[in-house]
Amino acid sequence: MTAVTTVAGLDALAPTDRSAEGRERARSDRSGWSPDGLPDAVVRPDSVDQVQQVVRWAAAHRVPLVPRGAGTGLTGGAAAAPGQVVLDLSGLDAIESLDPGARTAVVQPGVILADLDRAAAAHGLRYVPDPGSVAIASIGGTIATNAGGLRCARHGGTREAVAGLDVVLADGSLLRTGTSGARSVTGYDLTSLFVGSEGTLGVVVRATVRLQPLPVATATVTALFPDVATAAHAVATVLAAGPVPPTLELLDHATLAAVDPALADRGGAFLLVQTEGAPALAEATALAGLLRGTALEVDVTDDPVRAERLLATRRDALPAVQRHGRVLIEDVSVPPAALAEAITGIEAIADRTGVRVFTFAHAGAGVIHPLVLTDDGEITPRVRETVDAIVALALRLGGTLTGEHGIGALKRHWLPDELDPVARTTLHRIKAALDPAGVLNPGKAI
Amino acid sequence: MTAVTTVAGLDALAPTDRSAEGRERARSDRSGWSPDGLPDAVVRPDSVDQVQQVVRWAAAHRVPLVPRGAGTGLTGGAAAAPGQVVLDLSGLDAIESLDPGARTAVVQPGVILADLDRAAAAHGLRYVPDPGSVAIASIGGTIATNAGGLRCARHGGTREAVAGLDVVLADGSLLRTGTSGARSVTGYDLTSLFVGSEGTLGVVVRATVRLQPLPVATATVTALFPDVATAAHAVATVLAAGPVPPTLELLDHATLAAVDPALADRGGAFLLVQTEGAPALAEATALAGLLRGTALEVDVTDDPVRAERLLATRRDALPAVQRHGRVLIEDVSVPPAALAEAITGIEAIADRTGVRVFTFAHAGAGVIHPLVLTDDGEITPRVRETVDAIVALALRLGGTLTGEHGIGALKRHWLPDELDPVARTTLHRIKAALDPAGVLNPGKAI
Numbered sequence: 001m002t003a004v005t006t007v008a009g010l011d012a013l014a015p016t017d018r019s020a021e022g023r024e025r026a027r028s029d030r031s032g033w034s035p036d037g038l039p040d041a042v043v044r045p046d047s048v049d050q051v052q053q054v055v056r057w058a059a060a061h062r063v064p065l066v067p068r069g070a071g072t073g074l075t076g077g078a079a080a081a082p083g084q085v086v087l088d089l090s091g092l093d094a095i096e097s098l099d100p101g102a103r104t105a106v107v108q109p110g111v112i113l114a115d116l117d118r119a120a121a122a123h124g125l126r127y128v129p130d131p132g133s134v135a136i137a138s139i140g141g142t143i144a145t146n147a148g149g150l151r152c153a154r155h156g157g158t159r160e161a162v163a164g165l166d167v168v169l170a171d172g173s174l175l176r177t178g179t180s181g182a183r184s185v186t187g188y189d190l191t192s193l194f195v196g197s198e199g200t201l202g203v204v205v206r207a208t209v210r211l212q213p214l215p216v217a218t219a220t221v222t223a224l225f226p227d228v229a230t231a232a233h234a235v236a237t238v239l240a241a242g243p244v245p246p247t248l249e250l251l252d253h254a255t256l257a258a259v260d261p262a263l264a265d266r267g268g269a270f271l272l273v274q275t276e277g278a279p280a281l282a283e284a285t286a287l288a289g290l291l292r293g294t295a296l297e298v299d300v301t302d303d304p305v306r307a308e309r310l311l312a313t314r315r316d317a318l319p320a321v322q323r324h325g326r327v328l329i330e331d332v333s334v335p336p337a338a339l340a341e342a343i344t345g346i347e348a349i350a351d352r353t354g355v356r357v358f359t360f361a362h363a364g365a366g367v368i369h370p371l372v373l374t375d376d377g378e379i380t381p382r383v384r385e386t387v388d389a390i391v392a393l394a395l396r397l398g399g400t401l402t403g404e405h406g407i408g409a410l411k412r413h414w415l416p417d418e419l420d421p422v423a424r425t426t427l428h429r430i431k432a433a434l435d436p437a438g439v440l441n442p443g444k445a446i
Numbered sequence: 447m448t449a450v451t452t453v454a455g456l457d458a459l460a461p462t463d464r465s466a467e468g469r470e471r472a473r474s475d476r477s478g479w480s481p482d483g484l485p486d487a488v489v490r491p492d493s494v495d496q497v498q499q500v501v502r503w504a505a506a507h508r509v510p511l512v513p514r515g516a517g518t519g520l521t522g523g524a525a526a527a528p529g530q531v532v533l534d535l536s537g538l539d540a541i542e543s544l545d546p547g548a549r550t551a552v553v554q555p556g557v558i559l560a561d562l563d564r565a566a567a568a569h570g571l572r573y574v575p576d577p578g579s580v581a582i583a584s585i586g587g588t589i590a591t592n593a594g595g596l597r598c599a600r601h602g603g604t605r606e607a608v609a610g611l612d613v614v615l616a617d618g619s620l621l622r623t624g625t626s627g628a629r630s631v632t633g634y635d636l637t638s639l640f641v642g643s644e645g646t647l648g649v650v651v652r653a654t655v656r657l658q659p660l661p662v663a664t665a666t667v668t669a670l671f672p673d674v675a676t677a678a679h680a681v682a683t684v685l686a687a688g689p690v691p692p693t694l695e696l697l698d699h700a701t702l703a704a705v706d707p708a709l710a711d712r713g714g715a716f717l718l719v720q721t722e723g724a725p726a727l728a729e730a731t732a733l734a735g736l737l738r739g740t741a742l743e744v745d746v747t748d749d750p751v752r753a754e755r756l757l758a759t760r761r762d763a764l765p766a767v768q769r770h771g772r773v774l775i776e777d778v779s780v781p782p783a784a785l786a787e788a789i790t791g792i793e794a795i796a797d798r799t800g801v802r803v804f805t806f807a808h809a810g811a812g813v814i815h816p817l818v819l820t821d822d823g824e825i826t827p828r829v830r831e832t833v834d835a836i837v838a839l840a841l842r843l844g845g846t847l848t849g850e851h852g853i854g855a856l857k858r859h860w861l862p863d864e865l866d867p868v869a870r871t872t873l874h875r876i877k878a879a880l881d882p883a884g885v886l887n888p889g890k891a892i
Contacts, residue, residue: 099783101686101783102781102782102783102784103783104781145631146631146635148629148631152629153629156602156606157629159635159638160602160606169868169872173868174868175868175869175872176866176868176869177869179779179781179844179845179846180781180844181781181782181783181812181844182779182780182781182812182840182844182845182846182849183594183598183603183779183811183812183813183846183849183850184779184845184846184848184849185591185592185594185642185846185848185849185850185851185852185853186846186847186848186853186861186864186865187853187861187865187869187870187873187891187892188639188642188643188647188873188876188891188892189592189605189638189639189641189642190869190872190873192605192635192638192639193634193635193638193639193876195635196631196634196635197634201634212689213688213689216688240547242659242662243658243659243723277689277725278725278728278729279723279724279725282724283724333625333628333629333630334628335548335550335625335626335627335628336548336627337545337547337548337549337627338548365629366627366628366629367629394628398625398626398627398628399625399628399630400625400628400629400630400631400632401632402630402631402632403628403629403630403631404629404631405631406631407631407632407633415632415633418632419632419633420622422615422619422620422621422622423621423622423623423633423636424633426615426621426636426880427633427634427636429879429880430634430639430876430879430880432879433875433876433878433879434872434875434876445633445634446633446634
């Protein structure tokens with residue numbers, strides 16, 4: 001435990017909450033996982049200057065800091081333990097500027113994605129990265145994890161949307177990376193290094209993000225298949241036919257039953273495809289033609305209200321499944337061409353272990369979310385065997401153990417399965433170079 | 447100078463050229479700049495294993511290595527000095543595999559971009575990054591510089607096309623970054639760190655690159671304007687009208703006169719816009735309508751042969767200008783919305799200093815190439831004043847001193863104008879963490 005006098009020193013620098021309730025609220029994320037005990041304090045700076053002072057204080061006193069955004073992470077990346085202080089950035093939630101001509105916005109890390117997207121929409125623009133958690137996730141957290149989402153196969157993820165960052169380094173200095181929107185190859189790509197670094201290399205306190213024009217039209221195809229294997233093969237057909245559609249989402253039967261039992265009675269897997277731009281309807285109609293070969297039902301609409309309602313089905317997937325019990329939320333990723341093999345392989349694993357797995361996927365990007373039902377929160381040997389086999393399968397197919405949620409605390413034990421000693425050593429060299437005292441989010445990400 | 451015995455040790459590891467002609471050929475790049483004197487040797491490995499052995503040898507003997515691809519760089523990034531050994535990777539030039547289903551290729555660094563693109567085209571695919579030097583540049587060099595090109599505003603540059611790398615680190619170990627095509631957020635983004643690091647952090651010996659389907663159709667708009675300011679404002683109109691077109695190239699009058707005197711007689715600036723996909727012709731026709739407001743002549747074609755001929759005009763720009771004398775090749779970059787201000791500002795600078803400047807631009811990306819004519823190769827105070835003012839203007843507009851060529855040796859003196867001490871220290875910390883002895887391309891990039 002940090003000494004009381006030290007915590008008092010923190011109090012003078014920024015608003016600090018030492019109540020049991022406050023610390024309880026900030027000890028975990030949406031994975032539900034946290035270490036035993038509570039962090040020592042929750043500090044919630046009002047300004048970049050306060051963040052710098054807090055980091056300097058932590059460096060001087062060797063107190064580990066756990067940066068925290070909206071707490072919607074799924075890997076325990078923001079989980080905090082006794083002896084640690086939570087650095088809560090949710091108070092820095094201003095959209096500082098939005099330049100419709102330059103198509104950029106300067107935002108603080110606590111801004112909720114949906115709020116940024118709404119502000120952009122007022123100017124005919126959008127913030128492209130679109131994770132399932134768009135309504136509740138903060139941009140700082142999605143920068144920390146390099147979040148993907150429903151549109152990332154065509155438009156890229158968070159990294160591609162970030163032009164530059166202001167980052168408080170482990171010594172309290174303020175680093176500016178990237179540009180205000182210009183393409184730049186000056187120096188190493190520090191922006192890309194900090195995006196996805198899960199708060200272990202620096203604390204993001206401001207971001208310049210790129211906005212894109214809203215599409216002039218969208219169209220949506222939904223298709224119901226007899227089973228998930230057939231749906232996954234239909235995805236392969238779509239991907240082989242041309243450029244990847246902006247949105248291509250797959251739900252297996254278990255997930256479909258959780259979100260829409262009536263639909264699940266009529267078929268075994270659901271596919272949602274979205275196209276954009278002037279030819280959206282023509283493209284959607286052509287894709288629908290491809291899907292009709294194997295689908296039970298196919299529907300095409302260019303009504304944006306109806307499309308949003310259909311998308312809501314997909315966005316509901318995680319909370320709907322979570323109503324069935326505590327799940328391990330995986331996000332393995334495979335090359336999109338290997339999606340069908342991965343999906344059918346996950347089904348076979350679940351059949352073998354007898355553990356219930358709900359699977360949905362950003363199919364165009366090859367990012368798969370198998371939600372593995374625990375035994376009332378307990379990770380039994382069968383549950384462990386199931387997730388281990390799923391990760392091994394993804395790696396065998398040329399994939400990765402995390403496609404968009406990050407490593408956090410919960411996936412670190414798998415790192416040696418994906419990264420060899422040279423890669424792991426390289427990550428730790430970079431960490432040591434930028435945070436030699438190991439103050440920033442220790443025990444996470446690498 | 448390295449002792450002869452040391453160079454002899456090198457001979458045993460990989461084919462080594464110590465002839466004056468061989469060292470003369472490998473001492474510079476297309477910037478024409480090199481330090482006085484010749485490097486000690488040119489080593490040209492035949493295999494990844496040989497690269498590792500050479501790097502281990504260099505580390506043990508503290509001999510600086512200068513990695514070299516096709517030698518088409520424009521910033522002296524591959525320039526080598528006495529006491530240094532050139533690590534020539536042009537012999538590693540195999541396309542090891544190309545998977546049309548996965549839309550990826552595994553290539554060695556010496557592969558010429560146009561050869562990769564041709565191999566992809568046989569499967570209806572393309573390698574998207576398209577620098578002006580596509581016919582002569584190697585993929586290793588374009589990875590080292592994170593090269594942009596004619597399509598980068600819409601489709602991204604080299605970084606976005608690279609899924610993973612094999613890199614020989616400064617201690618000779620082999621690092622694998624990224625994936626074989628899957629989206630991944632495992633660990634820090636080492637791929638993005640090495641892309642653009644100009645051979646200072648490691649030696650890229652293999653890359654997995656993403657390929658994209660060839661567009662089903664393209665259309666090309668060319669427009670002639672009375673002057674470059676009018677053309678630059680037309681670019682702003684195009685950018686404000688919707689998504690950035692895949693190609694949007696601007697040539698000023700001096701450049702136009704160098705590549706096509708007859709065309710230059712009819713107008714003062716030239717714009718080339720290309721659109722892609724099923725609605726390409728409709729989109730091009732709409733853009734042509736926008737341009738007709740201020741253009742002298744506007745032409746639209748969907749004939750790919752004619753489009754390629756028109757594009758050749760643009761690709762000819764650099765060699766055509768170079769026939770007028772030795773030029774300093776700049777590649778400042780600004781937010782695309784600031785392009786008109788930058789272009790007219792560069793014109794004003796040239797008027798003021800009386801130095802001839804040829805300007806063309808990847809206008810959609812905001813990347814501008816002012817070619818500043820030297821006095822027979824001599825950089826007079828007026829020439830120096832001109833380039834300094836151009837860089838200062840770009841930085842003032844929120845831009846950067848290099849949009850796609852890299853820092854190399856020639857732009858390092860401007861780094862403090864763009865990067866503050868915190869940023870420069872951060873770059874050097876990363877360099878020191880990965881190459882503590884400073885063996886890899888010292889004196890470049892940072």
